[in-house]
Amino acid sequence: MIEERLGARVRVRHAVVRDAMRDRGEPEAAKVLTTDAARALDDPEVSVVVELIGGVTAARDLVLEAIARGKHVVTANKALLSAYGEEVFAAARAHGVDVYFEGAVCGGIPIIRTIREALAADRIRSIHGIVNGTTNFILSAMSDERQDYARALEKAQSLGIAEAEPTLDVSGMDAAQKLCLLASLAFRARLVPAQLHVEGITGIDPIDVEAAREFGYALKLLAVARRDGDDAIEARVGPAFIPRKAPLAEVRGAFNAVLLESAALGPSLLFGQGAGALPTGSAVVADILDVCRNVLAGISGRIPLPSGPNLLGVPVRPHTDRVGAYYLRFTVQDEPGVLGRIATVLGEQRVSIASLVQRAEPRGAEGSATIQIFTHDAREGDVRAAVARIDALASTLAPTKVIRIEHPVT
Amino acid sequence: MIEERLGARVRVRHAVVRDAMRDRGEPEAAKVLTTDAARALDDPEVSVVVELIGGVTAARDLVLEAIARGKHVVTANKALLSAYGEEVFAAARAHGVDVYFEGAVCGGIPIIRTIREALAADRIRSIHGIVNGTTNFILSAMSDERQDYARALEKAQSLGIAEAEPTLDVSGMDAAQKLCLLASLAFRARLVPAQLHVEGITGIDPIDVEAAREFGYALKLLAVARRDGDDAIEARVGPAFIPRKAPLAEVRGAFNAVLLESAALGPSLLFGQGAGALPTGSAVVADILDVCRNVLAGISGRIPLPSGPNLLGVPVRPHTDRVGAYYLRFTVQDEPGVLGRIATVLGEQRVSIASLVQRAEPRGAEGSATIQIFTHDAREGDVRAAVARIDALASTLAPTKVIRIEHPVT
Numbered sequence: 097m098i099e100e101r102l103g104a105r106v107r108v109r110h111a112v113v114r115d116a117m118r119d120r121g122e123p124e125a126a127k128v129l130t131t132d133a134a135r136a137l138d139d140p141e142v143s144v145v146v147e148l149i150g151g152v153t154a155a156r157d158l159v160l161e162a163i164a165r166g167k168h169v170v171t172a173n174k175a176l177l178s179a180y181g182e183e184v185f186a187a188a189r190a191h192g193v194d195v196y197f198e199g200a201v202c203g204g205i206p207i208i209r210t211i212r213e214a215l216a217a218d219r220i221r222s223i224h225g226i227v228n229g230t231t232n233f234i235l236s237a238m239s240d241e242r243q244d245y246a247r248a249l250e251k252a253q254s255l256g257i258a259e260a261e262p263t264l265d266v267s268g269m270d271a272a273q274k275l276c277l278l279a280s281l282a283f284r285a286r287l288v289p290a291q292l293h294v295e296g297i298t299g300i301d302p303i304d305v306e307a308a309r310e311f312g313y314a315l316k317l318l319a320v321a322r323r324d325g326d327d328a329i330e331a332r333v334g335p336a337f338i339p340r341k342a343p344l345a346e347v348r349g350a351f352n353a354v355l356l357e358s359a360a361l362g363p364s365l366l367f368g369q370g371a372g373a374l375p376t377g378s379a380v381v382a383d384i385l386d387v388c389r390n391v392l393a394g395i396s397g398r399i400p401l402p403s404g405p406n407l408l409g410v411p412v413r414p415h416t417d418r419v420g421a422y423y424l425r426f427t428v429q430d431e432p433g434v435l436g437r438i439a440t441v442l443g444e445q446r447v448s449i450a451s452l453v454q455r456a457e458p459r460g461a462e463g464s465a466t467i468q469i470f471t472h473d474a475r476e477g478d479v480r481a482a483v484a485r486i487d488a489l490a491s492t493l494a495p496t497k498v499i500r501i502e503h504p505v506t
Numbered sequence: 507m508i509e510e511r512l513g514a515r516v517r518v519r520h521a522v523v524r525d526a527m528r529d530r531g532e533p534e535a536a537k538v539l540t541t542d543a544a545r546a547l548d549d550p551e552v553s554v555v556v557e558l559i560g561g562v563t564a565a566r567d568l569v570l571e572a573i574a575r576g577k578h579v580v581t582a583n584k585a586l587l588s589a590y591g592e593e594v595f596a597a598a599r600a601h602g603v604d605v606y607f608e609g610a611v612c613g614g615i616p617i618i619r620t621i622r623e624a625l626a627a628d629r630i631r632s633i634h635g636i637v638n639g640t641t642n643f644i645l646s647a648m649s650d651e652r653q654d655y656a657r658a659l660e661k662a663q664s665l666g667i668a669e670a671e672p673t674l675d676v677s678g679m680d681a682a683q684k685l686c687l688l689a690s691l692a693f694r695a696r697l698v699p700a701q702l703h704v705e706g707i708t709g710i711d712p713i714d715v716e717a718a719r720e721f722g723y724a725l726k727l728l729a730v731a732r733r734d735g736d737d738a739i740e741a742r743v744g745p746a747f748i749p750r751k752a753p754l755a756e757v758r759g760a761f762n763a764v765l766l767e768s769a770a771l772g773p774s775l776l777f778g779q780g781a782g783a784l785p786t787g788s789a790v791v792a793d794i795l796d797v798c799r800n801v802l803a804g805i806s807g808r809i810p811l812p813s814g815p816n817l818l819g820v821p822v823r824p825h826t827d828r829v830g831a832y833y834l835r836f837t838v839q840d841e842p843g844v845l846g847r848i849a850t851v852l853g854e855q856r857v858s859i860a861s862l863v864q865r866a867e868p869r870g871a872e873g874s875a876t877i878q879i880f881t882h883d884a885r886e887g888d889v890r891a892a893v894a895r896i897d898a899l900a901s902t903l904a905p906t907k908v909i910r911i912e913h914p915v916t
């Protein structure tokens with residue numbers, strides 16, 4: 097099928113593995129197995145190197161060496177691109193080779209391809225994504241099975257959906273890395289995770305999930321990037337309340353989804369499995385075909401890359417400039433006057449209350465109360481200032497939780 | 507941007523229009539305007555003809571003439587492909603040229619591209635689509651604003667979303683034409699609308715929409731195609747109850763969405779605007795770039811086409827073989843024994859009742875009652891046989907409405 101399509105045959109010359117003796121149940125594959133990466137790199141017949149070893153150090157050496165020898169690279173290694181993307185893409189540009197990495201972002205969802213190709217004639221305005229399956233699985237379990245965070249994380253770990261050391265995922269950093277790759281391509285701008293305001297899901301309490309449900313929202317870890325003009329980019333990752341009717345609200349479990357808004361297409365959404373051997377493998381093979389097509393067309397080295405001197409050096413707008421609605425959860429002493437003090441501080445900071453729920457001892461802590469407030473639109477700087485003042489009050493028992501209410505288009 | 511990407515410049519040589527004198531506010535465009543299509547066809551410099559005139563007769567002549575002269579074609583004309591697709595694609599094959607038509611199916615959703623490219627390394631098992639924006643708008647209005655069919659259609663017409671003569675859309679035929687193009691590509695099988703069981707939305711009553719909501723479903727016009735093995739294909743278009751939690755249930759208004767299930771990727775969904783000048787225009791430009799890339803690669807004429815002798819000639823499974831659950835709405839005389847007779851017939855035809863609601867005079871018709879039944883899984887042939895028997899009873903006042911309950915994956 098591939099040969100019919102490409103008009104050329106793609107041959108697997110070498111498969112570099114740790115253990116060439118292990119029986120993989122594929123007699124044909126056995127013929128190309130080797131433990132010696134140099135054999136593949138030295139082979140002048142090899143024009144595409146597919147890096148699927150994971151990790152950062154050996155992968156970087158392999159990829160840079162391949163590029164230096166004029167070989168194109170397909171990789172599904174997001175960690176590599178996050179740590180050394182700048183270097184890898186600069187090398188690719190210098191040597192006129194292609195680097196394709198569909199499998200590195202949202203596994204089987206063809207989001208890189210869509211941004212690069214289908215929208216080649218369009219201008220992308222915003223990206224809203226659920227791009228981390230682990231956190232989405234945990235939040236789905238908290239919502240659907242009313243579990244607390246620790247139990248939901250345990251379940252994700254027991255299913256292999258969360259790592260034993262889950263920080264990269266639950267801190268929001270994995271999502272931030274993916275968002276930077278997507279937004280850099282979509283906006284043709286330089287963007288790295290360090291520029292983003294990133295919050296994870298570790299502070300989420302079941303009563304936040306419950307409040308979301310009660311007020312018609314779903315609680316998701318949302319990656320948001322927006323470019324309104326050429327002056328600045330909005331980009332952030334954090335838990336967010338999104339309207340339950342929004343298509344993103346229905347994205348459950350380990351699935352991923354990305355909603356793009358562009359000038360011509362309007363809103364469009366891609367949804368699918370964010371990870372896994374087969375979805376990622378499918379993306380890798382599609383990338384190999386694209387690289388081959390470019391070779392045949394003599395247009396290698398021309399695909400847009402997510403870093404480089406040709407990209408805009410646009411500042412990221414401070415998250416404190418965001419104007420929107422917020423959910424605030426206060427943990428306070430259950431005594432007269434507390435609500436009044438909170439409301440007064442919010443008013444002084446120009447944060448106006450849309451709705452409010454007070455619950456006595458929702459988690460059994462004697463004498464405590466939880467106050468949940470949905471605000472009208474406010475500047476995030478004002479919200480954060482109000483919260484800092486309220487958290488300094490003697491009647492406040494725990495840091496206030498602030499969650500943005502986001503309205504992905506459609 | 508296009509030049510940078512392609513490594514070649516795409517020039518617009520001619521823009522053939524009805525009125526070359528009209529001011530289009532584009533001084534550059536004015537230079538290439540002509541009313542003479544032959545000028546463009548005769549120009550040996552023209553390698554791609556973009557057909558956007560609509561209709562069938564003139565479009566067919568233009569496209570076939572372009573192909574005969576070895577020019578590639580980009581079209582957004584679904585009517586043309588439905589009526590003369592076989593001829594157009596055969597001509598393209600004979601002359602080794604490309605025909606791209608992303609804009610013809612679901613406007614701005616890159617579904618053809620996704621099926622052809624991203625899934626080139628995968629095997630598609632099923633397609634579930636909301637592929638007609640007009641009917642989805644009408645059903646959304648019936649559901650969200652509790653309007654009846656006639657009023658919802660009027661509203662769609664007043665907004666330009668439905669045609670004055672809406673039959674092609676509301677009959678389900680437009681969706682059937684699109685499903686055939688998608689399924690032919692996805693399954694590499696020959697499929698034409700005449701082979702499909704097609705039902706439209708004209709018989710939908712607000713109480714059907716209401717029942718869907720009450721029982722946790724959304725009512726959608728769903729296009730379904732499935733290929734389990736090589737022996738037969740399932741393909742049908744009709745109103746369907748789908749679980750409200752399914753991502754397709756949240757597709758509202760004039761939007762389109764297609765859910766693919768494939769061996770490697772698992773489920774994936776594409777969502778966006780199904781029609782409109784800008785979404786379609788964006789798809790057309792992306793197609794032009796693809797055609798140009800193929801020209802540069804010397805691989806024109808190799809893309810898979812949705813018809814041709816190389817496709818499987820697979821029979822479509824009769825819809826009566828479908829096994830699944832059904833919603834049945836009976837309109838009967840409100841008198842003793844009626845429900846018993848209906849239940850008896852259903853039982854005799856091996857159709858088992860999962861839940862049942864009876865409402866007296868729901869639409870004010872004196873002495874009438876509506877009985878709504880959700881069945882357990884049953885063979886559609888049995889359901890239809892039961893309904894035929896029940897409709898022949900003297901106590902049945904109107905033909906029974908049968909709506910499938912479908913479970914799109916995820």
